[in-house]
Amino acid sequence: MIDIALLFVAYLLSQFYRSFLPVLTPALTADLGVDAADLSRAAGAWFVAFAAMQAPAGLALDLSGPRRLVAAGLVAGCGGGALLFGAAEGAWWLVAGMALIGAGCAPILISGLFLFARRFPPGRFATLAGLMIGFGSLGNVLGAAPLAAAVEAFGWRSVMAGLAAAAGTLGLVALAVMRDPPRLETTGAGGALAGYAELLRIRALWPVIPLALFSYAVPVGLRGLWSGPWLAEVHTLDTLALGQAILWMAIAMTAGNFAFGPLDRLLGTRKWVLVGANAVVAALIWALALGPAAGGPAAAAVILAAIGFFGGTYAVMSAHFTAFAPARLTGRAVTLLTVFTIGGAGLGQLITGAIHEASGAGPEAYGPVFLWYAGTLTIALGIYLFSRDAKP
Secondary structure: OHHHHHHHHHHHHHHHHHHOHHHHHHHHHHHHOOOHHHHHHHHHHHHHHHHHOHHHHHHHHHHOOOHHHHHHHHHHHHHHHHHHHHOOOOHHHHHHHHHHHHHHHHHHHHHHHHHHHHHOOHHHHHHHHHHHHHHHOHHHHHOOHHHHHHHHHHOHHHHHHHHHHHHHHHHHHHHHHOOOOOOOOOOHHHHHHHHHHHHHOOHHHOOHHHHHHHOOHHHHHHHHHHHHHHHHHOOOOOHHHHHHHHHHHHHHHHHHHHHHOOHHHHHOOOHHHHHHHHHHHHHHHHHHHHOOOOOHHHHHHHHHHHHHHHOOOHHHHHHHHHHOOOHHHHHHHHHHHHHHHHHHHHHHHHHHHHHHHHOOOOHHHHHHHHHHHHHHHHHHHHHHOOOOOOOO
16 A cells, blocks of 8 residues: 555645646746746646656556556656756746656556556545545645745745655655556557557547546646736736635645545436536636636635636546446556546647737736636536436
C-alpha cells in the first residue's frame, strides 16, 4: 500500500501544477510582460502534453508497470519543467516548462487507477478513485492562498525551484519503494495498442466521450487559468484577495470529489449523478457568460466554488466509462478516458485563449470565454442523455 500512498502525494503535486498559474498572474505579468493569452497557451500546453502522453503511458503500464514510469515523470518531467519555468525570460519559456511538467504528470493518476483495477474489486473503483482525486485536489488548495503567500514572501522563481526539488525527491522515493504488479499483457506494444481501437468500437462508450471532453474542461479551465485574470481585471482583486477567492473554489473541488466518489453506490446510478451535477455546472457557467461582471467579487467567489464542487465528478465518469470495457482492457480504458478529459481541457484552454484575444483581451472579453464553456457543456450533456446507465 505504500506505493498507492506515494501516488496520492504525487497526484496532489500534479493537481497543484495544473492549477497554480492564476495565482502567479500578477507576478508573471509584472516580471515578464505576459498577458492572459500567453498564460492560456502555457496552461493549454500542460494539458496537451498530458493528453499526448496518455497512450504511451498506458502501454508502459501494461507492458512494464508504474514504477519507472512514475519516477521518470516526476524527476525529468515535473522537476525539469519546474526548473525551466522558474528560469523563464519570456512567454515561450513558460509554455515549454508547462509542457514538460504536463508530460511528467501524465502517468500519476492512471497509475493509481491501474493499481485500483488490479488489486481491488470493481465495485470499489469509483470510491477509491474519488479518494485519490479528492486527496489530490488538496493541491488546488495549496495552489491558491498558500501559494500566494509564498510568492509574496520568497518570489515566484524561488517557489518554482522548491517545487522542482520536491518533485525530484518524490521521484527518487518512487523508484525505491514502488513495486510493479505481475505483467498480464503478452502481445507486445502492437497488441496493446489494438486494445484502444477495440474500446473505441464499443458503442456504449460513444455518448460518454463528449461529456468527458467538455465537462471537466469547465472547472479546470476556470480554476487553472481564467479565474485569476477574470477576478483581477473584472473584479479588481489583488494577489492575496484573488488567492483567497480561488482557495474557496479549490476547497469546493476537493469536497466535490470526496462527495461524488461514493454517490453512485448510494443512489444506484452513475448516469443520473453525472446528469444532475453537470446540469448545475451548465446553469452556473451560463450565468457567467450572460453577466461576467454581475454580482461583485463575493458572488463571483460563490459561483466559482459551486462550479468547483459540482464539477468534481471525474471518479463517477471513470466508473461509468470503464464499466463497459472488458476487464483485460480496464487499464487502457482509464487511460483513454483521461485522454478525452485532459485533452478536452487543454483544447478548451487554447480555444478560449484565442477567443479572449480576438475579443479585445479586456474585461469585456470574458463573456465570450464563458460562452464557449457553457455552449459546449450544454451540447455534450444533451448527447450524454442518450447514454446507457451503468449501475454499480
